[in-house]
Amino acid sequence: MNRRLVVLxxxxxxxxxxxxxxxxxxxxxxxxxTGTSEAQTGGLDEETDTDGDTETxxxxxxxxxxxxAWPDKSPEQRGAYMGLVVLPTMTELxxxxxxxxxxxxxxxxxxxxxxxxxxxMPNAALxxxxxxxxxxxxxxxxxxxxxxxxxVTPEMxxxxxxxxxxFETNEGFSCFSCHTPAG
Numbered sequence: 001m002n003r004r005l006v007v008l009x010x011x012x013x014x015x016x017x018x019x020x021x022x023x024x025x026x027x028x029x030x031x032x033x034t035g036t037s038e039a040q041t042g043g044l045d046e047e048t049d050t051d052g053d054t055e056t057x058x059x060x061x062x063x064x065x066x067x068x069a070w071p072d073k074s075p076e077q078r079g080a081y082m083g084l085v086v087l088p089t090m091t092e093l094x095x096x097x098x099x100x101x102x103x104x105x106x107x108x109x110x111x112x113x114x115x116x117x118x119x120x121m122p123n124a125a126l127x128x129x130x131x132x133x134x135x136x137x138x139x140x141x142x143x144x145x146x147x148x149x150x151x152v153t154p155e156m157x158x159x160x161x162x163x164x165x166x167f168e169t170n171e172g173f174s175c176f177s178c179h180t181p182a183g
Contacts, residue, residue, distance in 0.1 A: 070160045082106070082119075086159050093155055098143045109178060121178055128182040129175050137182070148175075 064084055065077030073081065083106075091104040106114040111125030130137040138145055157164050157173045165174035 070162065078119075086156075089155065089159060090152070093151055096151060097147050098141075122176060122180050123178060124180050126179045129179045130182040131175075 062080040062084060063077055064081040065073040068077060070078070087104065087106065094100060094102065094104045102108075106119070109123065109126070110119045110121070111123045113120065113123075113125070129135065135145065153173070153175070154164075156162075160173065162173035162177075163171070165172040
């Protein structure tokens with residue numbers, strides 16, 4: 001089996017990071033004190049101590065569901081995990097992309113509905129993908145496609161502790177975990 005065919009669909013799942021052409025007006029408003037939005041922190045009321053540790057109001061660290069599989073996490077754990085683990089990781093990774101100056105927010109992947117708490121995936125607001133002939137229709141963005149294939153999709157697969165897409169079973173994390181198919 002061609003490994004490129006496995007990685008390509010996974011990577012394109014996050015093609016939307018550039019494809020949605022988000023402007024700053026669609027991003028959730030940042031809290032003046034923390035610089036993060038409610039959507040980025042899963043709605044947690046956080047305070048940052050002088051030593052840099054983030055804690056929830058009332059004392060403990062936010063519950064990211066450590067050791068709990070993604071499908072079994074509560075909505076609160078998912079929000080905390082996305083805001084405190086996924087978003088910072090992907091923001092750092094994005095600095096290696098062909099578009100490193102783009103701000104990465106919840107809306108980058110989840111679209112404008114993220115501001116209202118709608119994190120449904122796949123997200124129709126992302127660039128629809130056509131997998132025909134190894135995504136030939138998207139070759140005009142070959143550098144970005146390569147970045148998505150080799151960097152973003154493997155990282156998201158690992159962050160979600162998901163199985164990579166398997167062409168034999170037609171299951172696993174792929175570009176269509178985030179994107180809708182074209183046509």
